[in-house]
Amino acid sequence: MSYRIPIGPYHPALEEPYKLELICDGETVRDAVMHVGFNFRGIEYLAERRNYMQGITLVERVCGICSNVHSLSFCMAVEQLNGTPPPERAMHIRVILAELERLHSHFLWAGIASKLIGFKTLFMVCFTLREKVMDALSAISGNRVNYGMNRIGGVNRDIIDPQAVLNILDEMERDITTKVIPIFLGNHTVESRCKGVGILTKENAIAMGAVGPLARASGVVQDIRKSAPYSGYDRFEFNVPVETAGDVQARIVVHALEMVESCKILRQALSTLPEGPFHTVIPPSAKFKVPAGTAISRVEAPRGEVFYQIMSNGTDIPERVRVRTPTFMNMATVRFTVLGQELADSPLIQASCDPCYSCTDR
Amino acid sequence: MTTPAEGFKARLQELGLGEEWEWNNGAWWAKLENADVRASATQMLALGARFVAITAVEIADKEIRLDYQWDLEGQLLSFTSATITQHIPTIADLSPAADWVERETHEYFLVEFAGRDHTRPLMTRAGDPLGINLHKEVAL
Numbered sequence: 001m002s003y004r005i006p007i008g009p010y011h012p013a014l015e016e017p018y019k020l021e022l023i024c025d026g027e028t029v030r031d032a033v034m035h036v037g038f039n040f041r042g043i044e045y046l047a048e049r050r051n052y053m054q055g056i057t058l059v060e061r062v063c064g065i066c067s068n069v070h071s072l073s074f075c076m077a078v079e080q081l082n083g084t085p086p087p088e089r090a091m092h093i094r095v096i097l098a099e100l101e102r103l104h105s106h107f108l109w110a111g112i113a114s115k116l117i118g119f120k121t122l123f124m125v126c127f128t129l130r131e132k133v134m135d136a137l138s139a140i141s142g143n144r145v146n147y148g149m150n151r152i153g154g155v156n157r158d159i160i161d162p163q164a165v166l167n168i169l170d171e172m173e174r175d176i177t178t179k180v181i182p183i184f185l186g187n188h189t190v191e192s193r194c195k196g197v198g199i200l201t202k203e204n205a206i207a208m209g210a211v212g213p214l215a216r217a218s219g220v221v222q223d224i225r226k227s228a229p230y231s232g233y234d235r236f237e238f239n240v241p242v243e244t245a246g247d248v249q250a251r252i253v254v255h256a257l258e259m260v261e262s263c264k265i266l267r268q269a270l271s272t273l274p275e276g277p278f279h280t281v282i283p284p285s286a287k288f289k290v291p292a293g294t295a296i297s298r299v300e301a302p303r304g305e306v307f308y309q310i311m312s313n314g315t316d317i318p319e320r321v322r323v324r325t326p327t328f329m330n331m332a333t334v335r336f337t338v339l340g341q342e343l344a345d346s347p348l349i350q351a352s353c354d355p356c357y358s359c360t361d362r
Numbered sequence: 363m364t365t366p367a368e369g370f371k372a373r374l375q376e377l378g379l380g381e382e383w384e385w386n387n388g389a390w391w392a393k394l395e396n397a398d399v400r401a402s403a404t405q406m407l408a409l410g411a412r413f414v415a416i417t418a419v420e421i422a423d424k425e426i427r428l429d430y431q432w433d434l435e436g437q438l439l440s441f442t443s444a445t446i447t448q449h450i451p452t453i454a455d456l457s458p459a460a461d462w463v464e465r466e467t468h469e470y471f472l473v474e475f476a477g478r479d480h481t482r483p484l485m486t487r488a489g490d491p492l493g494i495n496l497h498k499e500v501a502l
Contacts (some may be wrong), residue, residue, distance in 0.1 A: 295387035297388055309431075
């Protein structure tokens, strides 16, 4: 006998509103229907009725986890139209912010995954580490969530004491390599809950346009930092971890290894911070007009590729601001990952896709 | 800032995509007046490209310009097309990744994607007004 089980929009596993209807035979999931849009705020509509300076503040509110990548993508697109590339120091600072953001996002994901696996000690470890990253972000920007760092032509604040961030990084990297990685990669409980669970095949990942760690855990080699480098990412040495199993365990491995790679990038960026200005001078907002044209920017957010397309009509207000977030592409894959799985595994499977509904709904 | 990969234009020719490509602010744009979206989708999928996005923007006479974006070997390729009486063929049957994008474009810009089995609301709810991103300064 088939049962239709509605989960959400007040979701028991993830603290964001979306709804998943699972069609089950007994305890086995036979189909799934996804409902999103509970966080729809009309960000694109709003961005086309504000000037470019206001737009930066607005798009930073698209997401409460990867807020920085939105203002970064927006600024990068405007900089192309306006011909105001950021100075070298600003590009380094943008990379530092982006990688710290990736770390805190991955720790958040790892913590939630640990909780759903039933490993609450690891949840505590991950959230303790996440606090250290957020302390570093707070020390740099003055904020823990919306950093307000990006501006057209650079960044708003300098990193005055890179060594202080490096000290935090030393401590964090030690805990990642001695605690998080060994547990995620070698613990029997983690393995028994995750191996072979919630498989997304490479074919389905490609067909659905999946991006980021979700796609890379299914064998899709793809990372915008490598394929279309921005902010000087091509100057840093790092690897892009890719797994082929496509299950929850593979997603855990990819996330865990990406934390190590982020630390590697951070160490290089902090120790080679170029001298010089951290922004170019542009006119005050009331006089700031952008030449007519279209520009596209893509940034590798913690969850994958963020796409921004900005069209200017030559005024101080954009004609069109298009925002396509990684979870928007990734979430439709949940249907494939839960098919044939145990109902009890569905919260973990959903969480393993690292969804962000604030981003998806915009 | 993104820069075009060295020699990618030659690669486009090598892949049989012709010479009519122009790099402009973050993407390679096909120099076509009104691209056949299904033909270009078929071509992109055959080459192993990944569907990225559709960007809709209003043009004259209530029609909508649609930019279809594909990632081919890490480079972004754009095909521009436009609706005729607010209609354009769907590509969701060719590329399932386009399903959600077409649904939200329908809600935001009133574009009808011809050939779809359904266009269930994605961001809005059944009965909500459509065309919510159109540049009309009236109450919805």
